[in-house]
Every structure is written in C-alpha cells, then in structure tokens.
Amino acid sequence: MAKVNHPRRVTIREVAAQAGVSVQTVSRVINQHPDVSDETRARVQEVIARLRYRPNGIARSLAAQSSQMLGVVASGFQLFGPAQLLTGIEQQATELGWHLMLQIVDPSKTNDYDRVAANLISQNVAGVIWAYPELTGERERAFHQQIQPHAPIVFLSMEPQPGSAVLNVDNRYGARLATEHLIERGYRHIGIITGPMALWSARQRKLGWQDALASARLPHRSKQIVEGDWSAASGDTGLMKLVEQFPQLDAVFASNDQMALGVLKAADCLGRRVPGDLGVVGFDDIPESAFFKPALTTVHHELLELGRLAVRELHRVIQAQQAGKPATATSLVLQPRLVVRESA
Amino acid sequence: MAKVNHPRRVTIREVAAQAGVSVQTVSRVINQHPDVSDETRARVQEVIARLRYRPNGIARSLAAQSSQMLGVVASGFQLFGPAQLLTGIEQQATELGWHLMLQIVDPSKTNDYDRVAANLISQNVAGVIWAYPELTGERERAFHQQIQPHAPIVFLSMEPQPGSAVLNVDNRYGARLATEHLIERGYRHIGIITGPMALWSARQRKLGWQDALASARLPHRSKQIVEGDWSAASGDTGLMKLVEQFPQLDAVFASNDQMALGVLKAADCLGRRVPGDLGVVGFDDIPESAFFKPALTTVHHELLELGRLAVRELHRVIQAQQAGKPATATSLVLQPRLVVRESA
DNA sequence: GGTAAAACTGTGAACGTTACCGGGATTTTA
DNA sequence: TAAAATCCCGGTAACGTTCACAGTTTTACC
Numbered sequence A, B: 001m002a003k004v005n006h007p008r009r010v011t012i013r014e015v016a017a018q019a020g021v022s023v024q025t026v027s028r029v030i031n032q033h034p035d036v037s038d039e040t041r042a043r044v045q046e047v048i049a050r051l052r053y054r055p056n057g058i059a060r061s062l063a064a065q066s067s068q069m070l071g072v073v074a075s076g077f078q079l080f081g082p083a084q085l086l087t088g089i090e091q092q093a094t095e096l097g098w099h100l101m102l103q104i105v106d107p108s109k110t111n112d113y114d115r116v117a118a119n120l121i122s123q124n125v126a127g128v129i130w131a132y133p134e135l136t137g138e139r140e141r142a143f144h145q146q147i148q149p150h151a152p153i154v155f156l157s158m159e160p161q162p163g164s165a166v167l168n169v170d171n172r173y174g175a176r177l178a179t180e181h182l183i184e185r186g187y188r189h190i191g192i193i194t195g196p197m198a199l200w201s202a203r204q205r206k207l208g209w210q211d212a213l214a215s216a217r218l219p220h221r222s223k224q225i226v227e228g229d230w231s232a233a234s235g236d237t238g239l240m241k242l243v244e245q246f247p248q249l250d251a252v253f254a255s256n257d258q259m260a261l262g263v264l265k266a267a268d269c270l271g272r273r274v275p276g277d278l279g280v281v282g283f284d285d286i287p288e289s290a291f292f293k294p295a296l297t298t299v300h301h302e303l304l305e306l307g308r309l310a311v312r313e314l315h316r317v318i319q320a321q322q323a324g325k326p327a328t329a330t331s332l333v334l335q336p337r338l339v340v341r342e343s344a
Numbered sequence C: 001g002g003t004a005a006a007a008c009t010g011t012g013a014a015c016g017t018t019a020c021c022g023g024g025a026t027t028t029t030a
Numbered sequence D: 001t002a003a004a005a006t007c008c009c010g011g012t013a014a015c016g017t018t019c020a021c022a023g024t025t026t027t028a029c030c
Helices: A012-019 A023-030 A038-051 A057-064 A080-096 A112-122 A137-147 A171-184 A200-215 A232-245 A257-270 A287-291 A303-322 B012-019 B023-030 B038-051 B057-064 B080-096 B112-122 B137-147 B171-184 B200-215 B232-245 B257-270 B287-291 B303-322
Strands: A069-074 A099-104 A127-130 A153-156 A166-169 A190-194 A225-227 A251-254 A279-281 A298-300 A332-334 A337-339 B069-074 B099-104 B127-130 B153-156 B166-169 B190-194 B225-227 B251-254 B279-281 B298-300 B332-334 B337-339
Touching: A012 A023, A012 A038, A023 A038, A057 B057, A057 B112, A069 A080, A069 A112, A080 A099, A080 A303, A080 B099, A099 A112, A099 B080, A112 A137, A112 B057, A127 A303, A137 A153, A153 A303, A166 A171, A166 A303, A171 A190, A171 A200, A171 A251, A171 A279, A171 A298, A171 A337, A190 A200, A190 A232, A225 A232, A232 A251, A232 A257, A232 B287, A251 A257, A257 A279, A257 A287, A257 B287, A287 B232, A287 B257, A303 A332, B012 B023, B012 B038, B023 B038, B069 B080, B069 B112, B080 B099, B080 B303, B099 B112, B112 B137, B127 B303, B137 B153, B153 B303, B166 B171, B166 B303, B171 B190, B171 B200, B171 B251, B171 B279, B171 B298, B171 B337, B190 B200, B190 B232, B225 B232, B232 B251, B232 B257, B251 B257, B257 B279, B257 B287, B303 B332
Parallel strands: A069 A099, A069 A127, A127 A153, A153 A166, A166 A332, A190 A225, A190 A251, A251 A279, B069 B099, B069 B127, B127 B153, B153 B166, B166 B332, B190 B225, B190 B251, B251 B279
Antiparallel strands: A099 B099, A298 A337, B298 B337
8 A cells, every 4th residue: 555645634633733732632522522621622623623624533443443334244236125225224324423334245255254254354343234135054153253253243134043133024924914915815826936045035935925825724835936036037937937837826926026027027928917817916015016017016114224223223232332331232023014006 | 432342353463473573574465565585475474364363454544544445425225226336336346455435415415515525534535436416516516625635536427527537328318319219110299207307317318308309300398398206106197297288199208217117007097008009218227127018118228337437447546646646537428228128 | 728529631652554764685787 | 706786674653543541720518
C-alpha cells in the first residue's frame, strides 16, 4: 500500500489546539461523554464545525478495539429473499448507527469461508450477520469458532444449530398453509416443485407440503416431486416433468413465486386452465405475484423485518457485552401467512 | 465505545519474535515486498500459518493512510437494477481484493448526503461507487467536493456531469429500439408508461420513445404518456389511465419489465389480446419476463457488467495514483439490445 | 470554614501496523 | 582491488484516536 498524497485531514489535535483544550477533552465531546462543562463543550463544538473536523473512524476503531461496523455475509441479491433481507438489515443498521461491510461467499469454493472469516476479523467487525442461506453443521461450527471469539453472530434462514442464534421464517408451516389451502379447495393430486434440496429452507417447505398431505390422509410419492432452482425456468420445465410422471396431477405447490410463474406459463402451454384444471400456490409474495395471470395465491413472510430483527438482536448483544454483562443472541421464528388470490 | 474483553489477538510482534526477525521484516512478507530472502520469507510464513496470524486491517489502514475498502452508495435492492449492479460490484471487488462498505441514502432527507460522505471519509475508503440512481447537479457537485480530495468516485446510471466519471447504459437508445420495434410491427398509436420522471434514466427512456415516434413522423402527445413508479401496480393502473385518455392506443412501451407485467394484466382485464389488440414492449429483460403471458419482448442491458466495470475503473485509478501517476476515471456507455419474444 | 465528594480537565501510554532512513553483507563494475 | 551498486534487514517514528489514571477546581454539607 503506497502512500497517496491526499490533502492533510483535520485531526483531533488541531481542534484541541484551536479550542484551547486538551485532545482528551475533544474526544470526550465527540463521544458525548458527560464530564465536560457546557461552556467547554460549546466552544469545542464550534471549532469542530468551523474546521469541518471528522473523527477518523479507523483510528477510533484501533484505539477503542471495536469498530462501528457489522459484517454481512450474503449472496444472490437477484433473488427476492436475499435482497429483502439486505434491505432490512441496511435500514436498521443505519438507524442504529452501524456501518455495513459486505462479504459474498462463493459456496463452490470450499475455502471461501475462511477468506470471509479472515476479512471480517481483520476489519474488526463488532458483529456478523450470516445471511447466506446455507451452512452445513461442520462448516457452521468452523466459522463459528473463528468468529465467535471476536464478535457475536446471527444467522438467517438456516437450520437451527444448538448454541447459535438463528432467525427464521417458519417455512414448514407456510408450506403447510399453502398445501392445506389447495386441499380445502378440493384438489387431491397435489405435486410440489421444490427449491434446491441442498438448502434447508427448501427442505422445510417440502416437509410442510408433506405434513398437509399426511394429515389429510393423502398419499405423497416421489413422482409428485420435482426439484427446481428457484427460477421461473425451472418452474416451467418442472410442471412439464410433473404432468408426465404424475398424470393425474391437479394442483402444484411451487416453493417460490418465480417458479409459480413458470408453472403458470407451462400450464398455459399445456392448455390447462388455472385454477380450473390446475391449482397453483406459490411462496414469498413478491410484489409482482398479484399481477400474474391469474393473480397468485401465495404465502407471505416478512423478510424485511427479519433483517431488521437480526441487526437489533446483534445491537442488543453488543451493547450488553460492552456494558460488561455477558449476553448471547437468541433464536427466533417468524410466522408467515397465506394470501389468497385467484390461482387456487 | 467501551472496551470489550476479547481474547488477545496474535500481532505482528509475536510473529516477529517467534520467527527471530524484526517486525518490519514480517510486514514485508505480508505485503509481498521483494526485499526479503526466500529463506527468511519461508520461515516467517511458517510462523504466520502456525500462529494463525491475521494482519489487522484497521491498523494497516491507519498506518498506510489508505484502506482496502471501497464505498458503495446505493438504494432499493428490491429493484432489479440496483440488485444487479450491486452483484456485479461485489463480484469484481472480491476478485480484485477489495472490501465493500455499504451506504444507503434516503433521498427524502436532504442532509443524508452529508452523513454518507462523512461516513465514507471517516472510514478512509480508497474509492467510491455511487450506485444510487439520482444526484442533481448541485448535490452532485457538493458530494464530489467532499469526497474527491480523499478518494476517486465513479457514478452509475446518472446524468453525465462534466468532470465526473459516469457509467451508463444507453437508456435512450434502448427505448428507441423498443419503440421502433413496435412501429415495425405495424402499431401506430403507441403510448408510454414512464418511470419516475425525477430520474434521469426514466427521462432518457421517454426521450428514446419520442425519438422513434418522431423519426417515423408519428405524433406524440401528452395524452399518450403516463408516469409510473417501476412497480407492476403502476403498470396496471397506468394502462387503465392510458386507454381512457387515449382510446386509439394500440401499443405500449413500458419503461421496465415489472410495469410491463402490470400492463399485460390490465390488458387481460380489459379483454384486449396481446399482441393482437395491443403490442407491449418492456425494458430490463428480467429473468422472469420470458415467462410472462405472452413472453415479453424487451430490451436487454448488462447491468452486472456495468457494476463490474465500475470497480475495475476505480481500481485502475487508485493503482495509478498510488504509483504516483495522476489519473482520473473516465465515463462510458454500454449499448443495450432488443430481445424479441411474443408480446409485439 | 473545613472537609469530602463531585465535577471537570490533562498527561502519557497504548492500539497494530507501515513509512522512512540507515547500515551491514554481498555482489557487480571499472 | 577498490568503489559502487544491490540485497537484506532493523530501529524509530509516525498514523489519529481512546484508555487509565492523576490532577485541579468547584460544589455540598455539617
């Protein structure tokens, strides 16, 4: 790292000199420490404003051994879920005065997790939000072990692990709601297009579908199941496969709205009318789903709120730890709800 | 900022002690400085690995007066464009070894820009990518003035400003392509649903639509125009308004794909067949648009690549500046292309 | 009016790294 | 063979802030 000739920035020392006080006093003013007389405080603040002094966050972090930065590990913002989570995280972080350091993981590279952990530690983040959907037991443990000594972690949308704080939407319950709705409407041969089965959330949604069928004493066999990848394209081909391997199919639970869109499209191509010949329910309630043809019945969940909660939880723990009280983040599950429209 | 009792981290001093060399030599090894013998280098690296030493990025930034961090100012990841940009930025940043500090602006708060600038400066970012779509002339200048002395800036999707580097997609040309396609297909009464007119990119798309009509000697009047807000809902209500105020309407250019979806929905409600009774073209080519009914003809642009380019440009300038050669970022425009499907 | 407590302010040493400069050992050049 | 260049390496002083502690002044109370 070569030195770049930037204009000298104003330092705390200059402010102190101009205000006729010590550096320490200026520091106290900046940090809203109570032990400063109103008069001194006012004088210092006047100088700060005049000189346009900005405390150097880097130096602050180094001296105080803690930064104003939260690490966010994520991936795939093109998808609705991650984008929503990140937005919520950002909103809440800004409101509470935290900065965000973004890290993307490439799950295909095994040692990418180490790189990310190293980066987070090296920047001395005060807390970490793991918003990437998947982390298997062993990797989770390894990551936890690396980060935990330095900063608390909150995981999002992941399989609950003992000893870790995981914030989730109840995917299983949501899928059950969706499927039960189909059953209520009289459909009896209900297939599913799942998300990538490597993902816990996708597996949970599949379980919810099974729950509903089981409690209605309807059979569920593997020919009723097709695995998708969250994309509309996989919903489209998914339905094609499904009708082929399970001809009596009369309804589909698509594990997200994009795939549901693909299903609607394929149904159209096959000449099947929705909801008459085929019931369809999605998951996520993306803003567009109300404008599908027909408008999609789907499961709504509050991912934005989940992201906000993650930050708040981290904030709580960090504050407590700084006050000397040991605290750990706790897990939490948000309940989704069914949004009935026209597709079932 | 109170001190938290975390386990002591391994410092460069301990590595130096264990390896029997000076702190400076370890620093040289970390930074791949050439002036170290292979033998010493190997010994130091062995110790680093054994002690699991991680250089403290904060201390490094402070000492070197430059960080490994790029600032990204953005907003609205739920929208396709920003999400795509951010993904591209992240990919390229990771490949080049940069970290990202994320900042969201609330455009409704006037002084939010100052807050963001202060944050970026305080964290000593090496460069800034402004990915929030809009910054008016004056604010742009103010922001520029605050940041520029500290770090180079690249703006994305914004009105080109003299003296600033702006990376853009040619929105006007893309919109022209879309509209010309409608004209070629024989539509003559072509309306438009614009994006928020406060946004330059939305205004450019409108201009492209005008260009096409003008060069085909077709009239364009204000009753052919409705302003939307990028959402499917606004596309839906937009078409309703449009047919009311301009009954002879036979085609619509929707300024993004979400609004096009809304248009398709409204057309269906009105009993108008697409593309028979009504031609529709969108903009963005979101992955779902191929699965609309009918499949949407739209304009494709490479926002992911635009994000990557922004990082590369910044990287180039920073490198050059550190090498002592003054350099400035340059502007650039990417050309979009038409994707013909079934909706026109 | 004296003492103890409270309120305020300053001093010096961290925090973990890199920049700058200087010096010895080794090789190259004239 | 001496001088000059090159290669390695180390010591010291930053970078801009906060922390711990030690002062000094003011206030409160009997």
